[in-house]
Amino acid sequence: MGTQPVDRPLNLTAQDFFTYGSWALTIALLIVAYVMCRRERTPFYLLVVLASMVAAFAEPIYDELMVLYFYTAHDGANALHTHFTAFDVPQPVWTHSGYAILYGGPAVYITYRIRHGGLTRRALYLIAASSFLESCAFEMIGINAGAYTYWGPHVLRVLDYPLAIGLNEMAQVTCFAIAAAQLRERVANPWQLGALFLIFPCTFALANYGAGAAMIVGLHAENTNELIRYATTLVTIGCALGLVRLAAAFLPASSPTPARDPEPRRTTSPQPVAAD
Numbered sequence: 001m002g003t004q005p006v007d008r009p010l011n012l013t014a015q016d017f018f019t020y021g022s023w024a025l026t027i028a029l030l031i032v033a034y035v036m037c038r039r040e041r042t043p044f045y046l047l048v049v050l051a052s053m054v055a056a057f058a059e060p061i062y063d064e065l066m067v068l069y070f071y072t073a074h075d076g077a078n079a080l081h082t083h084f085t086a087f088d089v090p091q092p093v094w095t096h097s098g099y100a101i102l103y104g105g106p107a108v109y110i111t112y113r114i115r116h117g118g119l120t121r122r123a124l125y126l127i128a129a130s131s132f133l134e135s136c137a138f139e140m141i142g143i144n145a146g147a148y149t150y151w152g153p154h155v156l157r158v159l160d161y162p163l164a165i166g167l168n169e170m171a172q173v174t175c176f177a178i179a180a181a182q183l184r185e186r187v188a189n190p191w192q193l194g195a196l197f198l199i200f201p202c203t204f205a206l207a208n209y210g211a212g213a214a215m216i217v218g219l220h221a222e223n224t225n226e227l228i229r230y231a232t233t234l235v236t237i238g239c240a241l242g243l244v245r246l247a248a249a250f251l252p253a254s255s256p257t258p259a260r261d262p263e264p265r266r267t268t269s270p271q272p273v274a275a276d
Contacts, residue, residue, distance in 0.1 A: 002151060004088065010071035010079050011146030015092070018147055019081060022097035026053075029105050036112065044184055044193055045108050051196040052104035052176075056096040058201060060086035062208060065216050066165065067152025092147075102138060103173055103200075106131045110177035111184070120255055121248040124174065128244050132170040136161060152219045155229045156237075164215055164233050164240070171243040172207035176200055178247040211239035 113119035154162035218232030
C-alpha cells in the first residue's frame with residue numbers, strides 16, 4: 001500500500017482556500033438555516049447542519065479506512081492548521097465546515113422539499129447526482145491543489161479522486177436527509193430532534209463503512225491485487241446506488257395531481273306531455 005506521505009509539503013494557498021472559503025460558506029449556510037427555522041418555528045434545519053459539523057470529529061476513522069492523509073509539512077515545519085490528531089492523521093480545522101457544505105447543505109434542501117411536498121423519487125435522484133458532482137468538485141480541488149490525498153491503492157480515479165468515494169458520499173447525503181425528514185414527522189417535542197446528532201454518524205457509517213465495506217477490505221487486504229480492488233470497488237458502487245434507491249422508496253413516484261371538480265350533471269327539463 002505504501003506509506004503516508006508525511007513529507008509531502010502542504011500547499012498553504014490551498015489551506016487558506018479551504019479554511020476561509022469553506023467557513024465563509026458555512027456561516028452563510030447557518031444564517032440561511034436560521035432564517036428557515038424562524039419561518040417554520042422549528043430548530044430542525046439548524047440542527048441538521050450542526051449535526052453534520054459535530055460528526056466531523058469522527059473523520060479520523062474515515063481517513064484510516066479510506067486511506068486519506070492531510071498534508072502537514074512545509075519547509076520542514078508543521079504548517080497545517082489542525083486541532084487534533086488521531087490514527088496518525090492530523091485533522092485540519094476545515095473538516096467541520098467541509099461536512100456542513102458536503103452533507104448539511106444538501107440535506108437541508110432535501111428535507112425542505114420533502115416538508116413542502118415537492119420532492120419525488122426522480123427529483124431526489126437529480127439532487128443526489130448533484131451532490132455527487134459537488135463532492136467530486138470539492139475533493140478534486142483539494143487533492144490537486146495539494147491539501148490532502150487518498151494515498152491508498154484506489155482504482156477508478158478521475159483527477160486522482162476515487163469516484164467510489166463520491167458515490168458513498170452521495171448515499172450518505174440521501175440517507176441522512178430521508179432519515180432526518182422521517183424523524184421530523186414523528187417527534188412530539190422539538191428537543192427530540194436532538195436525535196439528528198445520532199442519526200448522522202449512523203447513516204454515515206451505513207453509507208461509507210457498510211456500502212463501502214467491500215472496497216475497504218479490498219484496499220487493506222494482504223496479497224490483494226488490482227483485479228480484487230476493481231471487483232470490490234464495483235461492489236461498493238452498486239451498494240451505494242442501492243442505498244439511494246432504497247431511500248427514494250420513502251418518496252412518492254410522482255407529484256400528486258390536484259383533484260378536479262367533477263363536471264356538473266346536465267339536467268333536462270321534462271318534456272310536456274301532449275294531451276290526447
